[in-house]
Amino acid sequence: MTEVDESSSEERSRCKWCRRVLPSQKMGRPREFCSQACRQWHWVGKQRAAELQLSESELIITKDELDRLHDELYVLACAVNDAERDLAAAGAKPSVRELHSIVEWLLEAARPLRDRELQPPAR
Numbered sequence: 001m002t003e004v005d006e007s008s009s010e011e012r013s014r015c016k017w018c019r020r021v022l023p024s025q026k027m028g029r030p031r032e033f034c035s036q037a038c039r040q041w042h043w044v045g046k047q048r049a050a051e052l053q054l055s056e057s058e059l060i061i062t063k064d065e066l067d068r069l070h071d072e073l074y075v076l077a078c079a080v081n082d083a084e085r086d087l088a089a090a091g092a093k094p095s096v097r098e099l100h101s102i103v104e105w106l107l108e109a110a111r112p113l114r115d116r117e118l119q120p121p122a123r
């Protein structure tokens, strides 16, 4: 099993809103956001936080948004369990076809999380 070791590579900057790793940049002011949408959501979030007197580390998320996130995490967790079970069942030398179907199953569960964008609640 491999894990992403973020400490070994140079300190990579991340989007201040969605936390995606930003492309490395040699010139100019360092980017803070991966997209204009993230810049905007961050701004809206800060405005809402100020209105509600929240600290920098607090954020309000709608119950609906949190439910959807938890649902997607649950689907991914189930897919990981399935993949582990299928890999164990496939034995020492799983076929390309078996591996392909396991990866496809995992990807299907992971895609919604890859594409998820959390947004501060509307006023």
Ligand SMILES: [Zn+2]
Binding pocket: 015, 016, 017, 018, 019, 020, 033, 034, 035, 038
């Ligand atoms: Zn972003």
